[in-house]
Amino acid sequence: MHTTEHMKTLVFIFILTVFLAQMSAMADVPGEQKREVDYLLEYVAQTDCTIIRNGTRHDADEAVSHIQQKYEYFRDRIDSTESFIEYAASRSTLSGRDYQVDCPGQAIQTTSQWLRDALSAYRAQQP
Secondary structure, eight states: OHHHHHHHHHHHHHHHHHHHHHHHHTOOOOHHHHHHHHHHHHHHHTOSSEEEETTEEEOHHHHHHHHHHHHHHHTTTOOSHHHHHHHHSSBOTTTOOBOEEEOTTSOOEEHHHHHHHHHHHHHHHOO
């Protein structure tokens, strides 16, 4: 009888471990910040600016597609809007080079700063 209880406990721990592992694999920004991430993705999609990754220029469609792919890849590490910017839109994972943005009439800047500025403006407009 004692062995049966022990087996039940081990099975329960195993199931709980699998469940928690699956939950952590589905980590994402909290619900209230999901709107901010969606806003930033739309901000990139609607821009007239050119995104520069590893010296190659990309239009808005290419840039948002790349950022979304990185967002999916790093989703388990992203737990805030700021970490979304850091993991998905700041620098090349391979080369480590910062992404840049070239907007008409403005100095070239990092996408990290550009998106942080957009996030600050968005937050300032929220009630």
